[in-house]
Amino acid sequence: MNDTIPTEGDYLESSELVLNMGPQHPSTHGVLRLVLKLDGERVRDVECVIGYLHRGVEKIAENRTYTMFVPYVDRMDYVAAVSNGLGFCLAVETLIGATAPPRAQTARVILTELNRIASHLLWLGTHALDIGAITPLFYTFREREEILKIFENYCGARLTTHAFRIGGLQYELYDGFEEQVRAFCEYIKPKFDEYDELLTKNRIWVDRLRGIGVLTAEDCKRYSVTGPLLRASGVKWDLRKAQPYSGYEQYDFEIPTRESGDSFDRYVVRMEEMRQSVRIVQQAVDRLPTGPILAKVPKVLKPATGEVYVSIEAPKGELGYFIVSDGTTQPYRVRVRPPSFLNLQALEKMAKGALLADVVAIIGTIDIVLGEVDR
Amino acid sequence: MQSTLWEGALPERLEQTFSGHGLSYQTYLGQNFVTAPAGIIAGIVRFLRDEEQFDFLTDLTAVDRPKDPARFELIYILYSFTRNERIRIKTRAGENEPVPSITSIFEGANWLEREVYDMFGVTFTGHPNLKRILMPDEWRGFPLRKDASIIGMDNEWVQSNLGIESGQ
Structure with missing residues (x-):
């Protein structure tokens, strides 16, 4: 008998394969490195290696005044810079006991919600690209461009906007702002239906996302996961409703939730969130009050000794700032609670047992920005 | 800090459970916090999770105060979905005093404790993989x-x- 034909128990030895993915890899959305232990195509274990984009934002904060630090926060989640700025300004305002005037609050809501749409559009385009659908990227970037134009008209910057100041806004809204925002809302609404047509019932899209990267509500709570991931697992929780800030309680909008907590549900949740954001923007533009845009805030900020934790619902989840003041002009400590950092931690759970190709889908579905993970 | 005494049902229940440990209850700008010794921090976190529905670890961080005898101030922020309420737990640790890890209570504490170790050099006993992260x-x-x-x-x-x- 030919002794090259294998008999039971006589196979070549199969051993664990360690595969390094990143930090330079197109589907890791930046400089994320994964060390994957593979058994064939199955992921046995995964370790995230992060920190390649660490700039020491929290250390920088201790060496700047409160006002000087505001532009730095835009560099964390740079695709949702407006939300970062809002969170920090709100935290400092809480510390000094100031409240932005109504006009500034409404303008903040408009810009923040537009930024949420822009962030989700970027996520949708790149996520679809990772899965192999190239077309949505061109559409979503086209629509996102319109939002960036509004930002550019407002403050001159497209990404790192530095749109807000402690106490309100620095610039009055430009002439034609309301018309442009209204026109954008009408423009984008049918586009969501186009994305739906491209993806939602697309067999490949559904097959690649259904049942991939499942997190139960219990898992989300244990891993401190927030944002669309938490809502896709059936927890109806959004800080805009739970602990409203900037007057969110005045607006009529829904919190979309889904039950199964897989990648497809997160897609559905984010799509619906964009539609809800358009609703909020339209209501806010219609009721935009007149009046001052900046509260009476001292030129030199010296908050009383104390500490405060203020968080907002950023596009990626709960973004919190813990600020400790020692009564001087510089914060004694600024801690940023980055949603991406904590959501990424759950990757190790989600990817265990998945196929290697699905790891790419799972990274995409978390919606991370490494600038925020590493700070 | 011009913090005032935090009174209510929750501090009372905490005091009943952890009497004799010298817990103090304060509130500042409407935000409540408990100060506790590092040795019982895991017990308090577990109590708050199991008995008081604080089932979500929002954040875990530290502040360095080198002039104080125990220089590191650790801050645990917990949130309760049912009560829609936040609570902060503060504790102190000296330069070479390890703090019990809470990774067995909240898996999410894994990276947070690693970051505190990375940035401040505070060690956590019982942490599965305590090494630098950023x-x-x-x-x-x-x-x-x-x-x-x-x-x-x-x-x-x-x-x-x-x-x-x-x-x-």
Whole structure:
């Protein structure tokens, strides 16, 4: 008998394969490195290696005044810079006991919600690209461009906007702002239906996302996961409703939730969130009050000794700032609670047992920005 | 800090469970916090999770106060979905005093404790994988300590790996 034909128990030895993915890899959305232990195509274990984009934002904060630090926060989640700025300004305002005037609050809501749409559009385009659908990227970037134009008209910057100041806004809204925002809302609404047509019932899209990267509500709570991931697992929780800030309680909008907590549900949740954001923007533009845009805030900020934790619902989840003041002009400590950092931690759970190709889908579905993970 | 005494049902229940440990209850700008010794921190977190529905660890961080006898102040922020309420737990640790890890209570604490270790050098006993997370593995020093200067940190590492002076 030919002794090259294998008999039971006589196979070549199969051993664990360690595969390094990143930090330079197109589907890791930046400089994320994964060390994957593979058994064939199955992921046995995964370790995230992060920190390649660490700039020491929290250390920088201790060496700047409160006002000087505001532009730095835009560099964390740079695709949702407006939300970062809002969170920090709100935290400092809480510390000094100031409240932005109504006009500034409404303008903040408009810009923040537009930024949420822009962030989700970027996520949708790149996520679809990772899965192999190239077309949505061109559409979503086209629509996102319109939002960036509004930002550019407002403050001159497209990404790192530095749109807000402690106490309100620095610039009055430009002439034609309301018309442009209204026109954008009408423009984008049918586009969501186009994305739906491209993806939602697309067999490949559904097959690649259904049942991939499942997190139960219990898992989300244990891993401190927030944002669309938490809502896709059936927890109806959004800080805009739970602990409203900037007057969110005045607006009529829904919190979309889904039950199964897989990648497809997160897609559905984010799509619906964009539609809800358009609703909020339209209501806010219609009721935009007149009046001052900046509260009476001292030129030199010296908050009383104390500490405060203020968080907002950023596009990626709960973004919190813990600020400790020692009564001087510089914060004694600024801690940023980055949603991406904590959501990424759950990757190790989600990817265990998945196929290697699905790891790419799972990274995409978390919606991370490494600038925020590493700070 | 002009914090005032925090009174209510929750501090009372905490005091009943952990009497004799010298817990103090304060509130500042409407935010409540409990100060407790480091030894019972895991017990308090577990109690708040199991008995008081604080089932979500929002954040875990530290503040360096080098002039104080126990220089590190650790801050645990918990949230309760059912009560829609936040609570902060504060504790102190000296330079070479390990703190019990809470990773067995909240898995999410894993990276948060690693970051505190990375930035401040506080060690956690019972942590499954306590190593640096954001800084390079070979880095010497702890950046968020107050005595670490913003320029000129670990010159040796910077020169040998990047070929520049630190702080450039």
